[in-house]
Amino acid sequence: MTPAELLAFEAANPGWSSNKEMRIRNQLGVTPARYVVLLERAAASREGQAADPITAHRVTSFAPPRYRVDTTARPAHRLLIDLPN
Template sequence: MLDFEQAWPRHSGAKEEAIIRQLGMKPARYYQLLRRAAASMEGQAHDALTAHRVLRRAHTLPTGSRRNSESTLANMTQHSA
């Protein structure tokens, strides 16, 4: 999993096709298993850089979601003051 991710670091339609064709699974399942492999001790030992990148990306909110969360927090703070 980590070797495949290292070869295909960016998310694209071509990557999704390769996941289906080469790995024989749906992309959603691939990303579930990839996160699990990246979090495992074996995955960390096998390819620490790719594992760290996968985990960091998995814990990052999309920009739009982050912006919405920040504005919601600001509104809640203003109303409670």
């Protein structure tokens, strides 16, 4: 599955519902959790941004940031992981 194909699927199926979960399983052959991971990667990739910049931006701006960088810390301690509450 290419980034362009994932973003095209997301553009054709915006939002989230149980029907979308069934389409993900039937049409793409992956679990909804795996789809979200693949979609976030596709939206962040150069190929995905070139293929569908609007959907890529919507996906990346909606997804919570997984990492943040603390530029004031020592180099070995810069990467901080945001954990869900």
